[in-house]
Amino acid sequence: xxxxxxxxxxxxxxxxxxxxxxxxxxxxxxxxxxxxxxxxxxxxxxxxxxxxxxxxxxxxxxxxxxxxxxxxxxxxxxxxxxxxxxxxxxxxxxxxxxxxxxxxxxxxxxxxxxxxxxxxxxxxxxxxxxxxxxxxxxxxxxxxxxxxxxxxxxxxxxxxxxxxxxxxxxxxxxxxxx
Numbered sequence: 676x677x678x679x680x681x682x683x684x685x686x687x688x689x690x691x692x693x694x695x696x697x698x699x700x701x702x703x704x705x706x707x708x709x710x711x712x713x714x715x716x717x718x719x720x721x722x723x724x725x726x727x728x729x730x731x732x733x734x735x736x737x738x739x740x741x742x743x744x745x746x747x748x749x750x751x752x753x754x755x756x757x758x759x760x761x762x763x764x765x766x767x768x769x770x771x772x773x774x775x776x777x778x779x780x781x782x783x784x785x786x787x788x789x790x791x792x793x794x795x796x797x798x799x800x801x802x803x804x805x806x807x808x809x810x811x812x813x814x815x816x817x818x819x820x821x822x823x824x825x826x827x828x829x830x831x832x833x834x835x836x837x838x839x840x841x842x843x844x845x846x847x848x849x850x851x852x853x
Contacts, residue, residue, distance in 0.1 A: 678694075678697070680698065680701065680702075680743070680744035680745065681740055681743070681744055682694075683695075683697050683698050683701075683744075684698060684735055684738055684740070684744050685740065687731075687732060687735050688732075688735035688736050688738065690732075695731070695732055695735075698731070698744075699728055699731075702744075702745070702748055703724065703728065705745070705748075706724050706727060706728070706748060706749075706752050707720055707721070707724040709749060709752050709753075710723040710724045710727070710752055710755075710756060713752070713753065713756040714756060714759075719759075723752075723755055723756060723759060724752075726755060727751060727752055727755050731751075734751060794844075797843075797844050797847045797848075800843065800847060801840065801843060804836065805836055805839060805840050805843070807826065808822060808826065808833055808836040808837060808840065809837070809840050811825055811826070812833075812837060819833045819834055819837065820833075
């Protein structure tokens with residue numbers, strides 16, 4: 676006499692490994708076939724079926740025996756397929772967003788590098804005194820008063836030098852746009 680699916684499920688929920696093995700043997704192919712139809716891909720169906728049966732002992736503890744075991748297993752499979760689709764859609768959306776973010780980041784890096792290259796070229800056209808002043812103020816983040824102290828100049832001279840730097844850089848930029 677064969678033991679019913681429901682009796683095997685109750686025994687498996689209680690920790691009976693032989694009952695669980697019998698359930699797997701009886702229903703694995705059926706659930707695999709359903710998963711293949713739900714996913715449309717053999718490899719996905721194999722993974723999904725394995726995931727379902729790996730989680731089955733814990734899920735059986737929540738089975739209330741108010742429906743046939745096969746009906747309940749189908750519901751578990753359908754829910755697992757839906758969960759997998761949602762996760763895949765979320766990952767695809769996240770990956771797509773990540774790709775856009777990475778493209779924007781790379782564009783920003785390229786624009787910054789281009790700006791740095793331009794600035795270095797423009798700075799090469801400045802006199803040593805102006806380059807020293809700019810290096811301290813913009814490069815090192817010193818205030819005009821601090822730069823004046825380092826250079827042994829008055830703060831007014833440093834301010835004038837920075838004004839000259841701006842004029843010369845504007846002239847270089849205007850020349851390039853012509």
